[in-house]
Amino acid sequence: MRLVQGNEAVALAAVHAGCNFYSGYPITPATEIMEMMARQMPKTGGVFIQMEDEIGSIAAAIGAAWGGAKAMTATSGPGFSLMQENLGYACMTQTPVVVVDSQRGGPSTGLPTLPAQGEVMQARYGTHGDHEVIVLTASSVVEAYRMTVEAFNLSERYRLPVILLLDAVLSHMRENVEFPDVPVRERVMPTIDENFLPFGPDAPFVPFGSGHHTVVTGMSHDETGLPKALAGQAVQRILRGVQDRLAHDAREITFYHEMELADADIVLLTYGITARAAREAVGLLRADGVKAGLLDLQTLWPFPEWLILEKTQAAKAVLVPELNLGQYVIPVRAAIAGRCPVESLGRCDGELFTPEAMVEAAKALAHSLEIGGVAHD
């Protein structure tokens, strides 16, 4: 048991996961990850570099991945915006890389030291063009550790950038933790022959220097990597392939917690830091006779529509508290498609929700729908 900060847990988890390259640029509230990696990387024989900006940070991480490293960078909103173009490059080139975004209030410089969840959509759709990414989040220090290792594992398995969304509170919060032993997916170097297709279906990631003269390009290309004729069709095939793999493995890659869902009339659907207050809110609501339950997502994207439908089947209403003015509620509402009301509870003032605020919103929702357990005036 030791007292660990959220950002510190991310750095320790990265080392555990085999991260041997870190590039970054200082930014609140993610900086401690970088400071920790500056100390950890040389000790473990890995590389740390402070780049000239966040564009360079993610570029160096992708370059390092092609050099054979397990690479990571971390940032916050303004830096995450700068990384978007090269994030798309990682998608297009099927490069495993982990990007941590500790969210602070935005837009622009915003509230540098205060928490937000304003990058939920940006993490999914921020870079231009069609692409798949995996986006994870966490609500406690121990979960930040676990999700960091999973981020590396998933990026290796699917050759995708994996984004871990934290927030200013989780990054800076300290908790007493016992780190779990999360299994690490090791990279296996395949045998390369002349028929090797570096971007073929399920092709393993083979870095430079293997003897195969791979072409890596952000231009549309086929399975050989070359931007040849009909590259549009080829890249559509490749992108759909990634989509299909993620859809096929949805149950394995969707991490979540649930609480009291079996008979819940009102489902609170949360992710990240917001889950902490929601857990207490469910208890308070139950004590007051409101049948509330909690679905807390750690995997935000690919969007776990199947899970949300499964877990809200019997619900009479869904409440989505989030530290933004209503982002993740949009696909949730679309998934539920009018089967029951889906309410947004949003804020972007740099404050967290209290359990009481959630209780109040849940009760108001129950009241308006005349759901049992709430006294009518």
Place this chain on the structure above:
Amino acid sequence: MTKPGIDLTPLLRQEMMPTVWCPGCGHGIIARGIATALMSLGLDMDQVAFVGGIGCSGRAPFYFDANSMHTTHGRALAFATGLKMVNPKLTVIVPMGDGDSMAIGGNHLIHAARRNIDITAVVFNNSIYGMTGGQGAPTSPLDSRSTTSPMGSIEPAFDTVELALAAGATYVARTTTFDFQEMPQLIAGAIRHHGFSVVEVLSQCPTYYGRLNKLGEAPDMLLYERDRTKLLEAFGPPPEITREEMVGQLPIGLFRDEERPEYVDQYHGLIARAGGGKSAS
């Protein structure tokens, strides 16, 4: 060292031929210069990586049968930095255009120079943005015409050599596509050099720069390059002359070739001091 008739085809990726470069473009001459330099050094192409940006020059990595990366506009040096740090055995060559090196990617160039990381940047400078159809570049001379400076540029051009020297690059050279005898030697010197090298090659873009500035066809433009430059008599810093005096005598040659602690070496020293045992490579 460059005898005509040397077969460079083993170094080239035949399936990507022909190149996208226009007839008369100087970039093929520079690619030949790089290939000739590689041939003379006898490097194993398994251990050579090309990392390019975006634009006409950015396509160069496709044409070499090596480890090839075609990255985003201006960011090639940042990608190359990560690659070189984790795999120092690789010889990393970064072909860059005017925009890659002096505009959108200027920041990465000065920081790569400051760190003195062992990467060779070859700047394909044709004074214009060719891929997008002839817009002005930070390397377009004052008064020159482009589609975005139709009445003549009112901005002075960046001097790549001065910038690279000021930023701390430890090997800095300039040559032209006319001066093909010197070019492969300067590039080979840059590749051999242990530190950050910048070789600027003045190239001709007859399609846009030549046409918009009434400089004639490619051969005329080669003669134009000959006439606007002057080969340094000896290795050394550029002569102290004003920009006005430089007309007709833009210095070309090798301006700096010096040893300074190289970045990857420095980092591996740090690993040793931290007791990090095994290196990342």
